[in-house]
Amino acid sequence: MLCRMHLAPFASSSLASRLGTVRTLWPHAETIFTELQQEMARARQFMSSFEQLLSSQAANAVERAPSTSAAPTQGSGEGFSICQDVKNFAPEELSVKVVGRKVVLVGQKETQSTDEKGSFSYKYEALKREWDVPEEVDAEALTCSLTKEGQLRIEAPRLALPAAPERNVPIQVSPAAPQLGAASEEGASGKAKA
Incomplete structure (x- = not known):
């Protein structure tokens, strides 16, 4: 029969030194993660080789396909x-x-x-x-x-834009606003007089 000590890693190093090497049923976490990383690397390698195979087959299919493609040619002024x-x-x-x-x-x-x-x-x-x-x-x-x-x-063809009729645009003149420099000088001289 297995006790709790066999199923879990040691929490205390003093207990481990007294009992010596103890084997557990669970592998160490580092071992699991190392194996998982190796499997992921193999999966990535397989996917990249599969992607290369698909892209090369697609390129071959395009080369063998009869020329039925359309070539849109649109430029400035061409329509x-x-x-x-x-x-x-x-x-x-x-x-x-x-x-x-x-x-x-x-x-x-x-x-x-x-x-x-x-x-x-x-x-x-x-x-x-x-x-x-x-x-x-x-x-x-x-x-x-x-x-x-x-x-x-x-x-x-492109749509012909109608020629815009000529018209004069009136210029609106707004009243002159007081300048900031002149207003601050008046305020400063008014304080000095008071």
Whole structure:
């Protein structure tokens, strides 16, 4: 049977010197924390290697993906301009709409084929992109053009600000305020006279 002395570390060093080495069922706190720190270091190392693996796979996926990205080109005075790769779609399979302050591009393509063995295949491709039109751009004047290389360009000019009419701004003259230096001198000379 175990007594209380076996389960807890010694509180008094004099008791420890009389009994000698006593073994307890509980490991020392330093041992537990050292093992915990080692496990945390291994977990951090695993997470960093996992993060590197994910980032390298993401970079490879971006390199292998077909170029369907949009390149917004907005500069001072240019307005709104988007270029989207849509070479997989025919012009009649594309639709561009303005919904509020958003431009929505939708592409849908269906392909059916039968091979020499009589097998039937059906393929459906869809593309949907949305862009916010800035407030300073005229969404009503939006235009689209498709190049032979399959690049869809969506453009809208900046809003033309109305010329401000010329007007004179009156200058208001406020009454002269007493200066601080003159008021303090008058106050000091008034005290001297009294």
